[in-house]
Amino acid sequence: RDKGEELVLAARLYVLGRLLVKSFGEGAGGKEVAVPRRGLETVHQARLARGIDAVLRSGSEKAMREGHVVKALSAYSLATSSGARDVLAHFLRVRAKAIAMALEVDAEERPAPVRNPKDVLRALGLYTKTILDVQALVPHKLTEALFALKEERLLENAALKEMEGLRLDVYGRWCGDEIHFYKPFIRHDDLDLKQAREMLAGFADKGSDVLLHGLEKTLEGMTEFKAIVELRTSVLRLWIAEGGKARGFDPSEMLDRLRAAINTHMLRVLEAKVAKLRLIGSEVSAALNAWREGATDKHRALWDVSSLDTELAHGAASFAQDVVARLHGRGDAVSKAVAGYRSWFRVIDDVGQVVDQLRRQRWDNDVDEIEDEETIEERQRLLARDDPAALGAHLDRLLIDAFRRLDDQLSTLWTARRAGPDSGAVATYFLRLLRDVRARLPELENPAVRGFGLAAVPSLxxxxxxxxxxxxxxxxxxxxxxxxxxxxxxxxxxxxxxxxxxxxxxxxxxxxxxxxxxxxxxxxxxxxxxxxxxxxxxxxxxxxxxxxxxxxxxxxxxxxxxxxxxxEESGDEDEKEESEKxxxxxxxxxxxxxxxxxxxxxxxxxxxxxxxxxxxxxxxxxxxxxxxxxxxxxxxxxxxxxxxxxxxxxxxxxxxxxxxx
Structure with missing residues (x-):
């Protein structure tokens, strides 16, 4: 007996127990059945509901394929005497709650909830699976399953008869006519196709809002560009593969909303990463404020072997770096600023590589060949050309603005120290810093980037x-x-x-x-x-x-x-006396x-x-x-x-x- 059949059997037992308690309550022993009634209405009912909801919210392809979902809905209908409309509404409520739980949309009250990007995929999978499941259940499967429940008397069910604990072959004769002839009263025909579509459309609208809200909250905790792009790829591929299968829905609408949410966050992350270039200016300002002549501008001589790290136990990398630093005159002050810039540049360079990766992605739907070439080309244009182009253009604008601001900041700092007694040492510091920064500039042809720092070089x-x-x-x-x-x-x-x-x-x-x-x-x-x-x-x-x-x-x-x-004009009076002199x-x-x-x-x-x-x-x-x-x-x-x-x-x-x- 599979999980779905067990749930239907449990629902039949629950109904039988309810009928028995009701029949006992009408006689003289009403007080004696109060405790069993409470247990039936609380413990057993809750346990049955948990079992039904567990099957419904799983979203398993196997559960749907093997009929577990239909049987779980039948069990719910049997236990609650619900018609097809109420059963479908319950199914959509359970799935909506499962989506919300996967995305932790109720976790706002908790401090900084940790969100797993995989939960977004799970929630999106539940969302698309729910739409497909409803379209598979309505109008035939669900109606037929509920109708089958009405056709059979409760005590004539083979599964109940096989239960040794009930001994219906012995005790069944003691049941009254109400139990003996009981058939579930279920409205199997109270749901037409129009109503089902309206209910599904309502679920789709609210579910998409919940999905996007959860996606945005998940993205808020993601600052690594590669991780964001991986999530983008997974989410969009899942929707492309599954979203187009649903009848009556335009998958491009949800695709655009998913794109917009992810693109907006990527732009925010990009702005935050590029803006960190200002920290180089802050580092330079701090170095100048703490400037001590003979200390801040000190750099070690290339041939000062006494202070050279010649320990090669862990390789020659540190030794080579030390030699290069001395050759280029990098003291501690210059090295700190240059190290900060190189760390920033590596991050921005990774972003550029990710943008190139987006341009190379293919967005064909290889699962089902149901799309025309025009649809595929349009999607390819949006995802592999327009989005990377917008991201790259925004990155270029941010870089141009960031380098212009840094250039202005460094020029201001130099102007303030230009007339000072230590202007020569400060100029040396700026020249070395500008040289190392200009050695690794972004590949942009804009004058603000290509000409970074050049205006100050003559005065330096x-x-x-x-x-x-x-x-x-x-x-x-x-x-x-x-x-x-x-x-x-x-x-x-x-x-x-x-x-x-x-x-x-x-x-x-x-x-x-x-x-x-x-x-x-x-x-x-x-x-x-x-x-x-x-x-x-x-x-x-x-x-x-x-x-x-x-x-x-x-x-x-x-x-x-x-x-x-x-x-010569003074005369010859003393000529003889002074001739010899x-x-x-x-x-x-x-x-x-x-x-x-x-x-x-x-x-x-x-x-x-x-x-x-x-x-x-x-x-x-x-x-x-x-x-x-x-x-x-x-x-x-x-x-x-x-x-x-x-x-x-x-x-x-x-x-x-x-x-x-």
Missing amino acids: HEALAAAVAVAPLDEFVTGALARRTVVGRGLWEGSEPALPGLPSPGAFRFLRALAVAMGDAGGDLWSPAAVAVLKRQLARQVGEAWLEVLGSLVVREQAEEDGKEDK EKGEEDIKASSNAGHQDLLIQWLMDVNYLQLFLGTDSDSLKDLAEAVYQKSGLEAASKERLGKAAQDYFKRTSLLFSLLA
Whole structure:
């Protein structure tokens, strides 16, 4: 005996018990049957109802196929004397309650209910199965089953007769006519097709609302894009496979509502994920607020082996990462911000891959080949083209806006620190951060993304160049340019006149100090644009400082000449007395003038040499070279010899200052 037959038998027993209790209650022993009556009306009735509802809410294909559902409905009708209409209404109530329980729509009162995405599929399966089951039951199966119950007297049922505990063959004769001739009074014909359709339509409308509400609540707890897409795929495939089987329903309406609910949540999740890019700006702001010179901007040297993690027990990945971080000058402050950006980028990159996955999905209904090509193509267009396109377009808009906001935030932070005493170190921090962020930008052609951070780069390079050049330039001006004697004058080559073949030690030390300062700041910073800014600044500053020194030298010479003329006009009164003294002073002046000329020649060599490093197109250095040349008294051929000597020495020494070359 199967589950359905057991329920029908239990319903017959319940009806028999009710009739017996009623018959006893009419006689003298009414008080003695009060307890059995209460037990029958509470315990046994509730147990029977639970068994019936368990079969009805299961939604099992096997239960429907083997007739368990029809028999359970027959048992309900028998136990409650319900007609076909009431039986169908009860069936729809049980299924509606089962759908609500699966989705936990009554769990609002509980704090943060944990919802399983599989429950959505189970509820949707119950929803579609209910519609199909009702259309299978009405108008024939249910009516025929209820009619069969009316045809047979209760005590003539074979299953009741077979129960040894009842002993109907013995005790049946003691039953009254009301029991002996009892047939269930059931309205099997009180449900027509129109009423059934209206009841089913009401269930479908309310059930779809419950389903969508439960789907939305389930989606609220889902933030992983892949999980959301998996649920989308499962839900839509289930509805495509089952929703089209029901007669009289347009499956596209429910499909659109399911799509809308899922798409809305995906857009919300997308907005939340993209918006986290602002945390990079917050991290930068926090680093600047906690900035400590010499600590925040500190980065470990590449060859500082003492602090290098050489433990390779767990592989070389951490060692390689440490080396790359040092090579790129990433200190703790830069590493924190870059790590945050890379985590964010991985999430957004995964979203992009999911969108591509949506575009590749096929939405054919392979279960039943009952759809025309036009329907399939329309669904494919909606699910595999329109939805991914809308999602991708929204993602692009969010990314453009997020990068524009981050760019504005970083520009504001840099502007606030640009004039500070630590602007060089802060510029270094921003340059490294922007470089690593720009190394992994989303693949968008919008200027807000492709041009991220570029507007601030020139000012960052200027601050970096100013910070790096200040010490070498000060040392050069106060040291080399203040010197009035030529070191290595005896090494000059040629005759008429002899010319230097190499720059002065001061010029060489200046380039050396500059290269060391650039290396200390970080070799990773010196892109061609940064080097060009440094050269341009240095060329201007060196030219201005040197011209000032040259001007003071010229003023000094002019003062000496003026003094000489004044003495010649003073007369010859003390001429004899001071002749010997003046002769000595003239020798000193001649020697001084020769020294000044040698200094100017050496300066011209130094200027030519520095021009090759700092830029031959610099107007400041060109003006300086021309001014020194005019004061040196050299001929054009000698000037050309100096230029060639500077070029030869540059070829031999340029690799010593590779960051500048």
